[in-house]
Amino acid sequence: MGRHPNDQPAPTAVNLIVDGKVVATATGANSPDLIWNSWDTSAYLGKEAQIQVVDDNSGGWGHIAVGNIVFSDQPAAPLDNQTAVNLLVDGKVVRTATGSSSETLDWNSWDLRDLIGKKAQIQVVDHNKGGWGHILADDFTLADDPARNSLQRAHWIDYGADFYAAGTFNDAPGGRRVMLAWMNNWNYAQAIPTSPWRSADTFPRQLALKTVDGRVRLVQQPVGELSTLRGKETALGATTMDNAVTALSVSGGTLELQADLTAGTAARFGLDVRTGGKERTRIGYGTATGEVYLDRTASGKVDFDPSFPGVHRAPLALKDGRLHLRVLVDESSVEVYADNGHGGQVVLTDQIFPDPSSTGVDVFAEDGTATLSNLRAWNLNSAWKK
Structure with missing residues (x-):
């Protein structure tokens, strides 16, 4: 669903109202996926609350999607759909790389000079349960120079974000x-x-x-x-x-x-x-x-x-x-x-x-x-x- 900045009015949101005031709010992540969100409501035990669904967006994208509102003793676990290749040193992830929503294998590289002399492990993670967006990994090599992917090899008119x-x-x-x-x-x-x-x-x-x-x-x-x-x-x-x-x-x-x-x-x-x-x-x-x-x-x-x-x-x-x-x-x-x-x-x-x-x-x-x-x-x- 759509997303609104925290310091601006909420055109798409789910609000929790207690005593006529919004005490908690949640918005989307500019995604069509339903993703868990949770509020700690322990401070409002014994009070009457109202859930308000707001969709004041007049455009064709960025509307609200809501489903399965429940009470629980534990907060909702964040959605884990990680697809990545991680480098582990001493049991900790020190480098990570993911894909670009493409079935094409492309180069990715890490600068490992600060890890010389240490023992490392490559970890391939695929927690995506859907039919698309899984991990493809192949041909791990060591080199003196970084590998550049297809985007990096292109000569862009402008490499910034706003052109x-x-x-x-x-x-x-x-x-x-x-x-x-x-x-x-x-x-x-x-x-x-x-x-x-x-x-x-x-x-x-x-x-x-x-x-x-x-x-x-x-x-x-x-x-x-x-x-x-x-x-x-x-x-x-x-x-x-x-x-x-x-x-x-x-x-x-x-x-x-x-x-x-x-x-x-x-x-x-x-x-x-x-x-x-x-x-x-x-x-x-x-x-x-x-x-x-x-x-x-x-x-x-x-x-x-x-x-x-x-x-x-x-x-x-x-x-x-x-x-x-x-x-x-x-x-x-x-x-x-x-x-x-x-x-x-x-x-x-x-x-x-x-x-x-x-x-x-x-x-x-x-x-x-x-x-x-x-x-x-x-x-x-x-x-x-x-």
Whole structure:
């Protein structure tokens, strides 16, 4: 059945009402499956209660499904339909992998360097009792490099979560191919914490073809007209981090950043934007996996849908450890253009919903050293003509 955020009115829910007040509520998980849910009602013994079923959703999806309401001395056991391959060390699951709702066998890999010297066991779990969604596992191997699945091997236009229904324009000046997309995701499009509008479009970006390492690749950059929105430039020199986070003298809710970083011994390094309090949106590079990543798990409001918080990754091999980032920060979005000398090789676009006061920018290195060679920053003015 449908799901509603905890801090918003409940269009689809089952409520427990005592003395005219809702004392417990349950909603769905955006699934057609009936899944057990339970309330501890011991505090209401001796009182008269009413169960209220609410379905105020007017759309074609996300309605309420309810069945088999019972009393019990024990809470309902959670539904266990796990299908996974687990790696056990000392009796504990230290790695797990599951499928992608497909009958096709595809690669999955774990980084096991932290477990070298330990004895491990592979566990195949299939607790699904239905006719679909069972586990397929085969060909376990050890290798120096990670195996990439079919999605990871593809060259995506955008590796973020919020780049949908992209379109390009005909007859653009200079014969350019300019693209923009709806910056949202149907997993949570109707639950994002904005009102009355629901997300925005991306910044326009220009497309081109370039030969990279002998292969023709699609590359992207923000259109040149973006420079007309720039305010005063801030330029910073070299900063070296050793397992540290360093605040930079740059701040703003709307920013353009251009940064050159060099990997040292760090396992991960990069920039944090929209920082403040416990909030940050992290743009990093993992030297072990060879991936740029955009981490919005602590980016502000993330609890309105379970699929929203996450880390999104794009493969990018560095040359001489050098990483160039061009980052567009808006009030509720981050667009990252990353390359190793061939402009705009990979792009990641994510929505974020930070507190308005979270406007800081940091540079970081984890488990070793890295250097911010230089950084140029501009506060961006509004694109709306007044």
